[in-house]
Amino acid sequence: MTVKLHPPIDGSVLEGISKTLGDTYNGLTGTEISKFxxxxxxxxIDSNNTKWKRLFNAFADYQNKKQISNNILKFVNRSMNPARFIGRNEQFENVRFELNKRLSFIGLQLLESGKFSLITVSTTISEAEQKVNRFKSKLQQRNAHQKIYEYCKAELLAENYFHAVFxxxxxxxxxxCQKTGLFQDGSELVEIAFSIKNPLIKINDLTSETKESEHKGFANLIKGVFGMFRNTTAHAPKTIWEINENDALDIMSTISLIHRRLENNA
Structure with missing residues (x-):
């Protein structure tokens, strides 16, 4: 079977790959570099240098002599074998995320399996970042409701947590409003739609005090989301009301739960 020969990797991309794999916090140890x-x-060829420079010099020397990058890609495969990261999934995803930004410039993507797949070559930074979207990937891992992606497509692509939450x-x-035909907003909308006496949306059959409490609690959850996140993001400048990735993911998970209950109960 003929082995496909991969051309040399551009020096800038190779440097980025080396810096990612040799990162002080998430990258390989010196012993692991030697092993792989x-x-x-x-x-x-340069074992006494810093980790990323040691990798870069070894990779550059190899492909300058061989005029192929096969063994460099094999190094990435070996070092990113998912079995090595049991209990360290966050580290694996962080390294994979950064590698894929660089790999997209040579038309490759590293999958969760640690194997490569072919993609369209990126020519700009924005293209590379759109193809490698960590925030969206983490939402998918949490099985976020489809409505999240429908309403926040542009914000998710830009990894804009503030406006994605909004x-x-x-x-x-x-x-x-679509389910009820109402035109109110905020707490007023929720109080009318989820009224116990005349509910336009029910999350259960309301046949017991416990079920009524669940129904009221769900309505209060929605009002809480509106009050804490929608009103805040609508009126506070982004520079004042900061949302980090973990907070945004947790908020999105709550919104996803609300959408599931709305979808399953009319």
Whole structure:
């Protein structure tokens, strides 16, 4: 069977790959670098240098002599074997995320399996970042409701947590209005739609005090989301009301739960 020969990797991309794999916090240890270089047959020509420069010099020397990048890609495969990261999934995803930004410039993507797949070559930074979207990937791992992606497409692509939360929160009100024909907003909308006496939306059959409490609690959850996130994001400048990735993911999970209950109970 003929082995496909991969052309040399551009120096800038190779430097980015080396810096990612040699990162002080998430990258390989010196011992791991020695091990994987030996396994893939790349001479360790600069073992006393810093980790990323050691990798870069070894990779550059190999492909300058061989005029292919096969063993460099094999090094990435070996070092990113998912079995090595049991109990360290966050580290694996962080390294994979950064590698894929660089790999997209040579038309490759590293999958969760640690194997490569072919993609369209990126030519700009924005293209590379759109193809490698960590925030969206983490939402998918949490099995976020489809409405999140429908209402926040542009914000998710830009990894804009502030406006992604705002748009996702707005989507709840829009779905309630669509289901009920109401035109109110905020707490007033929720109180009318989820009224115990004349509910336009029920999350259960309301046949017991416990079920009524659940129904009221769900309505209060929506009002809480509107009050804490929608009103805040609508009126506070982004520079004042900061949302980090973990907070945004947790908020999106709550909004996703609300959408599921709205979808399953009319």
């Amino acid at each position: 270089l030996q396994e893939v047959g790349i001479p360790d 748009e996702a929160t707005k989507s709840i009100a829009e779905i309630i």
